[in-house]
Every structure is written in C-alpha cells, then in structure tokens.
Amino acid sequence: MHSYYYEDNLTALQAKFAAQKLAFxxxxxxxxxxxxxxxxxxxxxxxxxxxxxxxxxINKTGLSSYTVKLLMEFSLSLExxxxxxxxxxxxxxxxxxxxxxxxxxxxxANMNFINDVCYQGLFYLQDSLKTGKPAGLKxxxxxxxxxxxxxxxxxxxxxxxxxxxxxxxxxxxxxALPIVFKENPRHIMDIGSNTGKFTKAALSYNNQVLVTMVxxxxxxxxxxxxxxxxxxxxxxxxYPTNILNPDEQLPxxxxxxxxxxxxxxxxxxxIQGIVRKIKKNVPPHCNIFVLEPxxxxxxxxxxxxxxxxxxxxxxxxANGNSKMYSYSDLVGAIxxxxxxxxxAHHNLGINSYSLxxxxxxx
Numbered sequence: 001m002h003s004y005y006y007e008d009n010l011t012a013l014q015a016k017f018a019a020q021k022l023a024f025x026x027x028x029x030x031x032x033x034x035x036x037x038x039x040x041x042x043x044x045x046x047x048x049x050x051x052x053x054x055x056x057x058i059n060k061t062g063l064s065s066y067t068v069k070l071l072m073e074f075s076l077s078l079e080x081x082x083x084x085x086x087x088x089x090x091x092x093x094x095x096x097x098x099x100x101x102x103x104x105x106x107x108x109a110n111m112n113f114i115n116d117v118c119y120q121g122l123f124y125l126q127d128s129l130k131t132g133k134p135a136g137l138k139x140x141x142x143x144x145x146x147x148x149x150x151x152x153x154x155x156x157x158x159x160x161x162x163x164x165x166x167x168x169x170x171x172x173x174x175x176a177l178p179i180v181f182k183e184n185p186r187h188i189m190d191i192g193s194n195t196g197k198f199t200k201a202a203l204s205y206n207n208q209v210l211v212t213m214v215x216x217x218x219x220x221x222x223x224x225x226x227x228x229x230x231x232x233x234x235x236x237x238x239y240p241t242n243i244l245n246p247d248e249q250l251p252x253x254x255x256x257x258x259x260x261x262x263x264x265x266x267x268x269x270x271i272q273g274i275v276r277k278i279k280k281n282v283p284p285h286c287n288i289f290v291l292e293p294x295x296x297x298x299x300x301x302x303x304x305x306x307x308x309x310x311x312x313x314x315x316x317x318a319n320g321n322s323k324m325y326s327y328s329d330l331v332g333a334i335x336x337x338x339x340x341x342x343x344a345h346h347n348l349g350i351n352s353y354s355l356x357x358x359x360x361x362x
Contacts, residue, residue, distance in 0.1 A: 001296050002304065031074045032101055033115055038063060040071060041102045044081060044094050051084045051091030105167065110306060113164035116157050118313050125316040136316035145319040147265070151218040166197055168293065169260050172349035173201040176291055179345060179355055183287050185209055185256035191243065191278075192262030196223040196236075202258075203232040212237040212251050243274055250281040257282060260291040264314070267321040268333045275337035279360040288339060288358040296326045298352045327354065334358055 010018065021028070035041045043060040044052055052060070057068050072092065075081045080098035084091045100107050121136020128135040134145065140157065143149035153161065180188075180202075186209060190199050193213035202211055211232075213223055217240040223229065224238060241248045244266075257278055263271050278288065295307040311323035325333075331341055339358040346354045 002298075002301060004301060028074070028078055029111075029114070029119075031071055032078060032080060033111065035071055035075055035080055035098070036102060036111075038067070038071070040068065040075075041080065041094060041098050044092055045099070045102060047093070049093060051087065051093040053089050053091050055089070057092070109160075109164050109167040112160040113313075116160035117164070118317055121317045122312065125312065128316045128320045131320065133320040134315070134317050135320070137318075146317055147216055147319075148218070151222060162195065165194065165261065168351055169291075170197055170201075171351060172260075172291065172353045173198060175348040176289075176353070176355050177201060177205045179357075180256065180258070180287075180289055181206055181209075183256065185287070187212070187254045188256045188258050189214055189239075189251055189254040189282075191215075191250075191257060191259045192265070193223055194219055196226050196229045198258060198260055199223070199236060200226075200228050200232065203235055210235050210237070212239050212254060214239045214241060214243070214250065216240065216242060243277065244270060246273075250277060252281045252283070254282060255286055257286060257288040258291075259289070261293075263290060263330065263334075264292060264324050265319065265322050268325075268329065270321075271330075271333045272337040275334050275339055279338050282360055284359075284361050286360055287342075288360060290330070290334065290356040290358065291353055292330060292356070293324065293351060294327045294330065294346075294354045295324055296328075297346050297354050299347060300352075303352055331356065 039061055040057060040063070043057060047056075054065070054068055054072065057063075057072070058065055061068070072081060075098070076083070078097065079095045080101060081092045082095045084093055094102070101111070118136070120139040121134075124135035124138070137143060137146055137149070140146075140153055141149045146153075146161075150158065150161070185206075188202055188209060188211045190196075190202070190211055191214045193199055193215045196213060199211045199213055202209060213220060213236065215223070220238050220240040229236060237251075239251055241250070243250075263274070266274060275288075282288075293303070293307050295304045298304045298307065307324045314320075314322045314324070327344075331344075334356075335341060339360055342357045342359050344354060344356050346352070348355055
C-alpha cells in the first residue's frame with residue numbers, strides 16, 4: 001500500500017485549504033463541467049500560446065461577459081487556465097489541468113459518469129449508508145438496483161454509464177486474454193456479460209471457443225441486439241438469470257468462468273453466495289477468472305482515488321451494499337466460499353487491473 005496512506009505531511013495551512021476544496025467541491029465540479037460544455041476551454045486551447053483575452057473569449061463563445069468572467073475567475077483557482085505573464089490586457093492560456101479535462105479520455109469518462117449517473121443521487125448518500133439501499137437511484141426510477149433499470153435509464157445516463165464501464169474494461173482485454181487462453185479454454189461462461197464486450201473479444205481472439213453469456217434478462221436482451229456479436233452467433237449461448245436467486249442455477253457445461261468488474265457489484269456475503277453457486281455447478285477442473293481494479297494494488301495515487309470514489313457510486317446509486325474491494329477482502333471472500341487462489345496477475349493494462357485465477361477445488 002502506498003506510503004501516502006500513512007504519512008500526514010501537510011502543514012496546517014495546506015490542510016485547511018484542502019478542507020475548503022472539499023467544502024466547495026460541488027461548485028468546482030460544475031464550474032469545470034461548464035468550462036468544457038460551453039467550449040471556453042476549447043477556444044482557449046485553439047489559441048495555443050498566444051492566449052485569449054476575456055473579450056476574445058466572449059466573442060468566440062457568444063457567452064455573456066458575466067458568464068465568462070465568473071467561470072474564468074474560479075478556473076484560475078482550479079488551475080484550468082493560466083494568465084500569460086505581463087500580458088495587457090490579460091490573456092489566458094490552457095493550464096495543464098485544463099488540458100487533461102478537455103482531452104483525456106479517462107477524465108471525460110469519469111466526469112460524464114459522475115455528472116450524468118451519480119450527481120443528483122449522491123445527495124442521498126447518507127440515506128443509503130443508513131438503509132443499505134441505493135437511495136439515490138430514485139432520481140431515475142423505482143428499482144432495487146441500477147442493473148434492473150439499466151435498459152430503461154435516460155439515454156444520456158445510459159450512454160455515460162456504459163462509456164465508464166467499457167473504458168475501464170475494454171482496455172484490459174488485450175492483456176488478460178493471453179493469460180486466460182494459456183489454459184486452453186473450450187467453453188467460457190461470461191458472468192455479468194452486459195453488452196457482450198468480453199464475449200466478442202474472446203471469440204475474436206480464438207475461433208474455436210464457445211461463450212455462454214450470463215446476466216439479467218434486460219442485459220441479455222441488449223447483448224442479443226448488439227450487431228458486433230452477429231458474426232459469432234453460432235458460438236454464443238445466452239443464459240438470462242438473477243444470480244442471487246437461490247432457485248436458479250448456472251450452466252455446468254463449461255471449463256472456464258470469467259467475471260470482469262462483476263463481483264464489485266455485490267456485498268462480500270453475496271460474493272460468497274455467488275462463488276458457492278459457481279462451485280456447485282461447474283466441474284472441478286474449471287478455471288475461474290476474476291478481473292477487478294483493486295484500490296490497494298494501484299501504481300498511482302490518482303488511480304486509487306478514482307477507484308475509492310467509485311465505491312460511493314455503488315452505495316448511493318447501484319445497490320447500496322457493494323464497493324470496490326481491496327485485494328485481501330476480495331480474495332478472502334472467494335476463498336471463504338471454498339475456492340483456492342491459483343495465481344494473481346497485477347498491474348495489467350493502463351488501468352492497473354488485477355486478474356485473479358481460482359480453482360473450485362478447496
């Protein structure tokens with residue numbers, strides 16, 4: 001675990017400033033979002049090193065003087081923009097933080113996810129923590145979990161949810177597939193298949209393997225309508241189920257189980273129940289692969305921060321009882337359900353995923 005979790009080296013003045021940043025965090029977020037959406041950062045970037053005056057920004061964006069001055073002043077403190085020294089009248093260029101806000105795909109996926117999926121519902125976080133239910137989800141509908149209502153979410157919300165999910169998962173498949181196929185799988189059960197991204201990747205990687213997609217009925221329906229899966233339809237089976245329903249079983253004719261960003265959608269007790277169900281249904285030689293971004297196994301502080309923040313989404317919006325787990329918590333839950341960790345691969349891909357391989361044999 002990183003040393004910054006143990007050290008407290010801020011001065012009192014720095015700590016108080018950090019506290020003010022937290023107090024005004026919603027205002028900072030919405031200002032940054034407005035700077036992107038109203039194209040202020042874009043026109044400043046387009047000016048390159050010459051920079052733009054306030055008047056020039058007003059002319060290029062068509063925004064009022066009030067709006068531009070308001071946003072630009074706070075954006076200085078947010079380090080989205082910088083003043084060119086000795087410029088008269090003052091001219092502004094893009095700051096490094098502004099550059100990443102405008103151009104970095106990771107930042108865009110995170111910001112749109114928080115804005116479109118989470119922002120309104122996060123107001124009810126404390127209700128979620130008291131009840132163990134996703135109290136913030138009521139801003140979109142009356143479902144027990146966000147997964148039940150995923151297909152019915154407003155289009156922009158759905159778009160940002162999938163963009164967030166796929167950004168993190170898609171980039172890792174290239175590093176994970178060689179590890180999975182080193183075991184020569186013939187039939188993979190993709191649990192929590194969503195729209196079939198991993199299914200497509202696996203079928204493209206190997207032209208013999210079969211994949212059974214397992215998910216809720218709504219997600220299976222979306223996957224079946226995914227045109228990218230049409231060329232592989234002869235090697236795909238679909239199995240709609242609620243994996244938490246004790247009366248519903250899983251396919252048994254598989255030699256590999258794949259779960260990508262799936263178990264973090266459940267509490268530790270639920271994870272144990274899921275793993276016990278898998279163990280009950282699959283043959284003893286089956287390989288079980290779990291792909292997760294574990295917050296305590298990250299190379300960079302920013303990655304751990306983002307993963308820990310995602311846990312708050314699970315509490316307020318997704319289900320009210322799950323989170324992004326540490327290595328010891330996740331492995332401990334799976335082993336408590338009767339499986340054995342065979343090997344662990346850490347720091348895979350640009351987002352430092354962990355691929356954990358388990359055997360159903362105790």
